[in-house]
Amino acid sequence: MLLFLEQCLNGLQFGLLLFLLAAGLTLVFGIMDLVNLAHGSLYMMGAYFAATFTAWTDSFVAGALLALLATLLLGMILEVVALRPLYGRDHLDHVLGTFGLILFFNELVRIVWGPAGLSLPLPTGLIYPVELLPGLFYPTYRIVIIVVALVVALFLYVLVMHTRLGMLIRAGASNREMTGALGININLLYTLVFGLGAALAGLAGLMQAPILTVQIGMGENILILAFVVIIIGGIGSIRGAFIAAVLVGLIDTVGRAFLPDLLRLVLSSRGASTVAPAMSSMMIYLLMAIVLVLRPEGLFPASGK
Amino acid sequence: MNHLFMPRNAVVVVLLLLLAALPLYASLAGNPFLVTLFTRILILAMAATSLNFILGYGGMVSFGHAVYLGIGGYAVGILAFEGVTSGFVQWPLAIIACALFALAVGALSLRTRGVYFIMITLAFAQLIYYFGVGLDRYGADDGLSIRQRSAFAGPIDLSNRTQFYYLCLLLLIATIYVTWHLVNSRFGMVLQGSRSNDRRMRAIGFPTFRYRLTGFVIAGAICGLAGALLANHTGFISPATMHWTRSGDLIVMVVLGGMASSFGPLFGAVVLLTLEEALPLAIRTLATPLFGDVAVRMGEYWQILLGPLFLLVVLFARGGIDGLLAGSRRD
Secondary structure, three states: OOHHHHHHHHHHHHHHHHHHHHHHHHHHHHHOOOOOOOHHHHHHHHHHHHHHHHHHHHHHHHHHHHHHHHHHHHHHHHHHHHHHHHHHOOHHHHHHHHHHHHHHHHHHHHHOOOOEEOOOOOOOOOEEEEEEEEEEEEEEEHHHHHHHHHHHHHHHHHHHHOOOOHHHHHHHHOOHHHHHOOOOOOOHHHHHHHHHHHHHHHHHHHHHHOOOEEEHHHHHHHHHHHHHHHHHHHOOOOOHHHHHHHHHHHHHHHHHHHHHHHHHOOOHHHHHHHHHHHHHHHHHHHHHHHHHOOOOOOOOOOOOO | OOOOHOHHHHHHHHHHHHHHHHHHHHHHHHHHHHHHHHHHHHHHHHHHHHHHHHHHHHHOOOOOOOHHHHHOOOHHHHHHHOOOEHHHHHHHHHHHHHHHHHHHHHHHHHOOOOOHHHHHHHEEEEHHHHHHOOHHOOOOOOOEEEEOEOOOOOOOOOOOOHHHHHHHHHHHHHHHHHHHHHHOOOOHHHHHHHHHOOOHHOOOOOOOHHOOOHHHHHHHHHHHHHHHHHHHOOOEHHHHHHHHHHHHHHHHHHHHHHHOOHHHHHHHHHHHHHHHHHHHHHHHHHHHHHHOHHHHHHHHHOOOHHHHHHHHOOOOOOOOHHHHHHOOOEE
């Protein structure tokens, strides 16, 4: 039972991390109609920036804040230089152009930081686990991730639904020309939104960095998962992304932990240990297929689109 | 207009002649690597041609096309591993497996449109990718070595490099011919009509879903054959063959060469793969006088030029190489 709870917490943590990535992706897609494969590269850059800045400043918090700022700036520069010409183009053009950006960023990282990965030590003070329930010890750092992601989710909700900027974002999403005609600087708005999305990806990358190694291509597989999340949740919907992210995180993590035991009930133990790893990686894609068959627009289609 | 002498046709003829003469040149120049490189180019051009059939003509942006290379390859690899080396069994099975998989994926994903379609094809490809990673018996992540090339009857011996090269060339030309024929048939017209305006096609009475699904299956089957060839060529198959970036490479070949053109994917494959070989060399040669020893390392970083090049092609050369040769901008 305790193990199950622990795995659920792990799943929640992974899901919330996915949410940070998916939120940026779904914002950019919902508002600018841009498919951004390079989102995973921004995640990677966030992790590399954090590793570098933490080494410079000797403080994880300072390094993380600097990295966040750096990915925000990088995102805004990227939008102005490379992505602005892609608006209004075919989705295929987006896929191709941003695929090129992935190659560019991977190579850039190889040149600047070298081919070997970096590691970012856990912040001191967060190394020891805390006892959540009697007998249930859980790493403090993972709890920090959960809390930060929840705060960010709340911040996004308030930002989009209850501020002037959020109103402009929603207006820009439903009718670009009309919003522009009312005197809103759409270009600036897009740059800001893209920067925000980039910073969210960077935040996900830098928070994940101490758990995994910081390496080239680290954003590629998780990017696909983030796409699965926004497809399940409904493209353009932040609420959908949140629910789908937690769902995917839970299913993936809990499935990996318990599927081998479940399969052992029906299969021989050798058969189960062969099938289980493949099955648990495939489960979320199966979930996506089922969702798309039943609701081709995702669970929470963005309204007005 | 005398369109027989358009620059595009001249380039096609010259390219085909060069491809036909390549093994001769390679043996005269004593450079067998050229044959290996170009066999790979021909096989991937075949895969790209099959993708172009649905992407260029059918408007279906499949972002998981490399999965058929993987399935076709694994069909050969697994059968060889289990002791079945006959090509008469391996290759049809590779094609059938891919066609069945394409049927299942197409039936589900063609219900969606636009970016949903892109992402769902990608997700199904990931599904199979992870399935391959989990195949413990067949090497899992590390892949599977194929010790013996597919065996055929009579004088056909695939372990002969030159013969294998010509077989690939022949199959590529056959693929281009078949897709050209299909595209210009009634079937292809419906497919293209559905790309331009699916609702109108349905309104005039075509069950476009069936046409699109058939097209999707044909493309998968052809790519499965390419996968069987690729596995024979490299003597190795691993999940990396169907990593999503490989699917991206195939899309790049199609768009770079020119969508919805018969020879575009071949142009794209030739240019992309020779660039991959030539760019490091070119950077090294150009940079050596300026930077000395550092230039050798700079050559390794060729991808930093390739990535932005894709972006430039997307932005400024939408018709790809074929569009440039035809001399008119296509939109």
